[in-house]
Amino acid sequence: MKPNDLHKLQARARVLKAMAHPTRLHILNVLAGGECCVCELTEDIDADLSTVSKHLSVLKNAGLVKDEKRGLQVFYTLCCPCILDFMGCVENVLRSNAAQQKNLVS
Amino acid sequence: MKPNDLHKLQARARVLKAMAHPTRLHILNVLAGGECCVCELTEDIDADLSTVSKHLSVLKNAGLVKDEKRGLQVFYTLCCPCILDFMGCVENVLRSNAAQQKNLVS
């Protein structure tokens, strides 16, 4: 593997890693419906405010979301909505896993 | 967030997490070109054999690859090649990150 390739792979892995958490995937889903403030996001996530805030900063550092402060609130927006298109393929993987399981059982 | 949703998100996050490593992304890239045995994969990855093997088992547990033993060798195959289509979007994210950086500097 060339060093140049390694850099590229590391960068990609960082983005994927940022997405690889249930809470963060949920946040991305919600943001797909339009910008949202932290307080709204916190409402339906069963976790401490500070935890949600940290998840948001992970997404932000990966460049997946942008934030904008307006008054007291901070609003987050999805940068590249295409990232959620990928979930269709992830579901394929999960479906074939489920089918596999079924075969093993029967 | 409903418990049902949580399950779905956890399952998706597991798949993403399995992809979220430079070495594993490299393996997936190579496998996109067709099945490959462990020894071939190990050649251009600068890591211990056992490390490569463990990465492969992570991918396998996530349902991203299948393995098949033939003689002494084990051949791995990509289950859902569509997972690599996603990289185009990841590159979008990275490109916009780079642009952002440039703006900050200038």
Add this chain to the structure above:
DNA sequence: TTCCTATTTGGCAGTATAACCAAATAGTGC
């Protein structure tokens, strides 16, 4: 059986993540 090759597994040390709580910061209005 014994040896050799290909791969996996177990164990360990170092590093990174995740969640919570408490404290800090930043607007807003009085």
Add this chain to the structure above:
DNA sequence: GCACTATTTGGTTATACTGCCAAATAGGAA
């Protein structure tokens, strides 16, 4: 300035991941 709300940051603990080495397993050949 002070009080109040929204959010972030720091610190701590528990858990998970990564990479290496050494040992185990499995197939093939002598």
